[in-house]
Amino acid sequence: MLLSGRFAHPGVPTLPRLIKSESISRSTELRIAIPAYANVGASLRNALLAWGPVSGCGRITAGSLSSLQYHVIIKASDGIKPFVYGSPIKCDGDLTLVTAAITLGRSAAGVQVLHCHGGFIDKAGGQHGGHLALDASFAGEDGLVIRVCLFHEIEYVITPDPETNFDLLTPTQKNEGAAT
Amino acid sequence: MTNDVSIESGVYGRLIVARMKPNEDLIESIESMCVQYEIKHAVVRGVVGSLTTATLLHGDESTAQEQVVTGPGVEILNVFGEVNVVDGMPSTRLSGVVADTTGHLYAGRFKKGGNRSFITIEASVQEWLPS
Numbered sequence: 001m002l003l004s005g006r007f008a009h010p011g012v013p014t015l016p017r018l019i020k021s022e023s024i025s026r027s028t029e030l031r032i033a034i035p036a037y038a039n040v041g042a043s044l045r046n047a048l049l050a051w052g053p054v055s056g057c058g059r060i061t062a063g064s065l066s067s068l069q070y071h072v073i074i075k076a077s078d079g080i081k082p083f084v085y086g087s088p089i090k091c092d093g094d095l096t097l098v099t100a101a102i103t104l105g106r107s108a109a110g111v112q113v114l115h116c117h118g119g120f121i122d123k124a125g126g127q128h129g130g131h132l133a134l135d136a137s138f139a140g141e142d143g144l145v146i147r148v149c150l151f152h153e154i155e156y157v158i159t160p161d162p163e164t165n166f167d168l169l170t171p172t173q174k175n176e177g178a179a180t
Numbered sequence: 181m182t183n184d185v186s187i188e189s190g191v192y193g194r195l196i197v198a199r200m201k202p203n204e205d206l207i208e209s210i211e212s213m214c215v216q217y218e219i220k221h222a223v224v225r226g227v228v229g230s231l232t233t234a235t236l237l238h239g240d241e242s243t244a245q246e247q248v249v250t251g252p253g254v255e256i257l258n259v260f261g262e263v264n265v266v267d268g269m270p271s272t273r274l275s276g277v278v279a280d281t282t283g284h285l286y287a288g289r290f291k292k293g294g295n296r297s298f299i300t301i302e303a304s305v306q307e308w309l310p311s
Binding site: 074098 | 195216217227257
């Protein structure tokens with residue numbers, strides 16, 4: 001329910017409302033170039049393998065896509081979540097980057113998670129923005145450049161959220177459990 | 181008004197990483213992080229998430245036009261900006277791009293108090309330490 005710009009999810013809100021964690025040590029900065037026509041998700045996962053499942057943030061800073069799948073949030077027709085991600089929207093052809101940001105984290109089992117939102121313009125000038133499915137998206141003719149900032153002392157770990165009923169990336173101090 | 185270009189050298193310092201729960205405001209949350217950790221200057225390194233409604237500003241502060249992007253479920257595609265805290269009072273300018281629930285794009289400056297988390301917002305800010 002939306003009331004005065006606030007949305008009441010069906011679950012019980014929990015404290016703290018802002019979960020945060022501090023890292024004293026500097027981050028590691030990487031520039032990752034995805035080759036032309038490569039699967040973006042698979043290429044990024046492979047590039048990050050040497051560091052293990054990593055946590056960090058990043059941006060797609062240059063390039064284009066030849067194929068894109070993305071999702072937008074829609075009203076749910078059933079289930080406990082009032083809103084869910086809709087079916088994938090597929091676009092092919094030259095897709096010009098407008099902007100995109102990525103959060104890197106891991107599942108509780110240690111699987112690398114890529115959470116990416118971005119916007120692209122198709123060949124006809126149509127706009128496409130939402131939650132990008134990187135594992136179903138492919139770099140364009142010029143490839144794609146992604147710059148990431150890897151955290152040293154903090155991890156984003158997928159955690160069930162009883163308020164929204166989504167599994168969400170939550171900052172955690174490495175080897176210490178949940179942040180405050 | 182001066183025409184001199186100002187150059188400040190420095191290094192990045194501490195990194196603060198956060199998750200904003202539903203109905204927490206983007207700018208208010210980032211400012212509270214900086215105040216709590218006594219960070220005077222910070223740069224937004226990354227934000228991914230969704231908003232109940234986006235409120236974007238266009239134009240100068242004094243004459244800004246407001247654009248409301250209706251949700252819930254407005255996706256944050258990118259956020260850029262800085263936070264400066266003077267005597268415990270934060271001042272923040274964040275710009276970025278969002279998409280509505282049809283995938284249409286909107287850009288502008290985020291209005292403080294007008295951009296509340298819908299499901300989650302992941303945000304990372306890094307301290308800027310002038311030399």
